Amino acid sequence: MKERRKIRVLIAKPGLDGHDRGAKVVARALRDAGMEVIYSGLRQTPEMIVETAIQEDVDVIGLSILSGAHLPLFSRLGELTREQGLDRVLIVAGGIIPDEDMPAVREMGIRAVFGPGSSTTDIVDFVLSNAPQDKG
């Protein structure tokens, strides 16, 4: 008998800020929607995030950042995910990211950005309908 395939999500906080309220609320919402959520904690470098995503074989990476350092960090993360062949992984971000940075952020491989006021229902729905479906 086969179990239903679970979506595995990595929630990580790149950058130095310690504001983890959003990351934790989203992590709980995804868990409540039946997903397995790996929370790797604060102050994660792009290298740490990508290596964790590999080992945990996640389908989705959720990045939460409020410090304003998103452009250089996402850019490095985008490079690393491409180098490591993680193209199938759905990457989304949350936090304060100004509209004018959006085109650049998308270019770096971030598929969606959930800014302040986003509902967790929308986040869950987006992940459910966009997480890759190609394994096991």
Place this chain on the structure above:
Amino acid sequence: MDLAQRLLDGDRRAAARLITLIENGADGVELELKQIYPHTGQAHIVGITGPPGAGKSTLVSALARELRGRGKTVGIIAVDPTSPFTGGALLGDRIRMQELSTDSGVFIRSMASRGALGGLSRATADAVKVLDAFGCNVILVETVGAGQGEVDIARAAHSTIVVEVPGMGDEIQAIKAGILEIADVFAVNKADKAGAERTVMELEMMLQMNTRPGAWFPLIVKTVATSNKGIAELADALEKHLRYLRDSGELEQRLRANTLRELVDAAKEEFIGELWAELSQRDLATLTQSMLDHHLDPRSAAKELVRKFRNGS
């Protein structure tokens, strides 16, 4: 190239994916496991369990660092419970293992317990095989000390560390959880807190009453994982235990018993799988109805089922 071959060639993504397939009970996973089996049996498998809040993740992290310092590669499997209400899980053990996350000699995997405990122990055992074949010298399997699940995992491990902390009530937690018997080594963590000596003494008394003469007498190590105290001693205790297992012949016995159990478990599953494939739905419905009507008891119905199967129904 198939996953097993890529894994044997050292591809981390292949190792990670194979564990996912095991967790999902995916088609084709048996074939992969078959290929890696000849390459297993090399690692020292260590179970680590204890009550929530005992500092297990920190201890595992510190122990892994110590083992790395001794030139060993390390695999870590951290098991956390799945929520029975939502089927989801929050896995946070990596928070304590951050500094290991970019060490290429360490592979960490968080697993949710998902369905039944039996299922957990098998998926975990298979994941251990993956990391074993992948070349990890030591594999640390961390679980929350809750009872039967740990006992099952301990059977598959060579050495089991039970983590205790002082001041969590009067009773030794391991007794409460029924896991005193599985400990080869006790780590009394947070040993800088009041009551550590007392916990050690109580453990010693407990062990003196419960340990058979001539058997391995569990070692007790005081640790403060957050500041790395006692971690080298803990690693020494594990080495000592492994040496004992080898020298006393107990390793051989354990492996034989464990392998037999694996064979029986696998055979059961094989058999049930075949039974399921061959059975006619009509027979099944008829027998179920007889039980519902209380004409047949479950055991007799099962015997009837097997009889029909043998006769090729």
Place this chain on the structure above:
Amino acid sequence: MASKQKEWEEGLLCKSLQRAPERREQFVTTSGVPVERLYTPVDIAGKDYATELGFPGEYPFTRGVHPTMYRGKLWTMRMFAGYGTAEETNARFKYLLEHGETGLSVAFDMPTLYGYDADQPMACGEFGKCGVAISSLADMEVLFAGIPVDEITTSMTINSPAAIIWAMYVVAAEKRGIPRQRLGGTIQNDILKEFIAQKEYIFPPGPSMRLIVDTIEFGAREMPLWNTISISGYHIREAGATAVQELAFTLYDGLAYVQAAIDRGLNVDDFAPRLSFFFNSHNDFFEEIAKFRAARRIWAKEMRDRFDAKEPRSWLMRFHTQTAGCSLTAQQPENNVVRTALQALAAVMGGTQSLHTNSMDEALALPSEKAARVALRTQQIIAHESGVTNTIDPLAGSYFVEALTDRTERAARDYFQKIDALGGAIPAIEAGFFQREIADSAHRYQKEIDEGKRTIVGVNDYQTQEPTSIPLLKMDPEGERKHLARLNRVRQERDNDEVRRRLQGLRQAAMGDANTMPYIIDAVRAYATLGEIMQVFRDVFGEYVETPVL
């Protein structure tokens, strides 16, 4: 009275409810505390005016810490500001002062908050983003150039590296001929709430507390006008706590600091008057006012009865307030002006000593000049136009406000007992108690919004599709380069042997139990950088990893 009320309930009210039921079955505050339909003298029966309220400036200070309150002196209008280089922030300070701000408040960038120089790898991408970058005394000198630091008070939001940033401020002033005794201001310096909520900790709790007690001791000896700690509920609230949790956890932290200083051998009356507090003012108007009033009363009682402080100055709680950043919406950001005005009004009605009002664009980015000015104007309108400053504690005696103040105090004391049972603030942190309570509250709050049980105007109701048109702050694109050039110049021009000697002296002090402040000041004076000094502490104390609470 009770019988009259019963008559009303069964008669007029009952009929009215039959005709038209109320909008909701239960009414609750933002924090989920139930609010009754009506409060009457019954709700405050038996309340003793003298012991529970008292007169302004007198125990238990429920009505305020000063006998004339805002009739004498308005609160300090202190706008939290900082971004990019020291030059840019210096210009913003001068702009705010020109427009009537009466105190300074410095926001530092993330590398500074973590004690990294701007060129360390962990600082990547963070330069000047959340505040001003300060890597050495040279930056601090630029930051306050031309600002009369002997006449104005400065608050600095800095925690793990607080002692070092404070030392830089002191040395920068002394180099201008202003003695440290004349400097007034505040360092936040509250590490417990970092472990609990904001997570910008570096060292483990033990050495962190030691550094704080070093500053308290040094301040008590040498800087009579300086608040050596600002015990902060603001960040606890921002992390998702309720008003009661904010109050209880903050005050409990305060008790822990007092105990730590007493354990060092200090006399409580020598340092207690220099402790200050910092609260959040959120959306629920009366709940916030009750929180402020209860805070003063609890603190006075605890200081007098628990710690046996003799001086009335030790009993009174002075606090700064900031309107709730987490209440700001990115949608229809102009509405934030109204939210901020109401929150600021609550802070004033609650008797705050100093106030920061958020700018409307802060859910989107750092505040622009104009947005910061509107926020400041909001305070000025409350101060000069609304009339609420004309009398002291105008809501005292309100059946509702008094009942809510009492209830808030009781709820906070229930938390005190729970934390006591866990063994105190640090064991409770290590057990993840605060963190779990806060994460649960944040989860509940978000769920209520998602399920439409709580209305946030413009977010889950009354939405519009129009794009936002708030002009955002533009920083100097050359800022980071200029800052790094100054840092390199400092490293070249200083006497590097002297820096090494002084850092070595600091290391010895840190390893022993001497007060580290004089050694930090020595190192700062020789232009040792923030990162270098913090590295000494990182080596000696180690770094903390949090207890995971999900």
